[in-house]
Amino acid sequence: MKKIVVIGAGGKMGCRVSKKLMDAKRYDAYFCEVNEASIERLKAIGINTISKMEEIVPQADYVLLSIPDILIGKLSKDIIPLMKPGAMVIGLDPAAAYAGVMPIRDDIGYFVVHPHHPYLFNTERDEDGNLDFFGGKATQDVSCALYHGDEHFYAEGEQIARVIFAPVGTAFRVTVKQMGFCEPGLVESISAPLVYALKQAYEAFVAKGVPADALYSFLMGHLRVQFAITFGLIDARYSDGAILALNEAMSRIFKDNWLETMVNEDFVTESIMKITDSINKK
Ligand SMILES: NC(=O)c1ccc[n+]([C@@H]2O[C@H](COP(=O)([O-])OP(=O)(O)OC[C@H]3O[C@@H](n4cnc5c(N)ncnc54)[C@H](O)[C@@H]3O)[C@@H](O)[C@H]2O)c1
Structure with missing residues (x-):
């Protein structure tokens, strides 16, 4: 053995x-x-x-x-x-x-x-x-x-x-580089902040008086189907109203160059250098 x-x-x-x-x-x-x-x-x-x-x-x-x-x-x-x-x-x-x-x-x-x-x-x-x-x-x-x-x-x-x-x-x-693009690249530097922002928005709507349990249930059900539609898991599409709201919100929430800034090898490398404390040792 x-x-x-x-x-x-x-x-x-x-x-x-x-x-x-x-x-x-x-x-x-x-x-x-x-x-x-x-x-x-x-x-x-x-x-x-x-x-x-x-x-x-x-x-x-x-x-x-x-x-x-x-x-x-x-x-x-x-x-x-x-x-x-x-x-x-x-x-x-x-x-x-x-x-x-x-x-x-x-x-x-x-x-x-x-x-x-x-x-x-x-x-x-x-x-x-x-x-x-x-x-x-x-x-x-x-x-x-x-x-x-x-x-x-x-x-x-x-x-x-x-x-x-x-x-x-x-x-x-x-490859190791591709794995670094997966994490921290995608899942720590992008999806975690997006989920964190979602929680902040949820709390802000609760503060405006929406019952927390109702809003939580509303969000979780919608998130599930939004993932399924957006990633093509099901043959369905957003309603016309939802597409309008989505397009309007994208440009309000995200800077024009957000993808180039975040899906960026230098940025991934910089995060990894911080994680391994090797930034001053290269
Ligand atoms: N925590 C997670 O969910 C998770 C997920 C995926 C991958 N990882 C990876 O797993 C690895 C470990 O992370 P973790 O979160 O379990 O860390 P951790 O801090 O929970 O545990 C590290 C352990 O190592 C021990 N240790 C430190 N120096 C030692 C030494 N000289 N000899 C023997 N033991 C020593 C510490 O006492 C501690 O118990 C990392 O590479 C991390 O990226 C962690």
């Missing part, structure tokens, strides 16, 4: 992937963690043995970095030299690879996987009847990239991705 070690196993993502690795029993899994509260979280999911990084990394076939992106540059300089030839390092976000903060060795592989979350329209529920927003119960897709190394690393990486983010629907193959 191949050995995999999770560094930062007790963090938000670390706990999720560590539990999946334990349950799947497909890999000989080891866990590294330095923080007391994180170690307690690991105990709560049945992981009681914490390995020493210096001892376990040289034996591992796979080293999964589940540490904050801002620490990857610094910590990978200690971790990567310890890895045995033929091993593979796995990141859970494109930022560190995109920013080039990890030391590169030609005798190991570098793979990146990022989970997509279950779809907006997914209605799978967990055993308590709750909708699953993070994956683990509901099916989610993932994006995968081979950042550096021989092609065989890709297949091994995808296999691991399918275990740690199970159940996985489609594993899309992209």
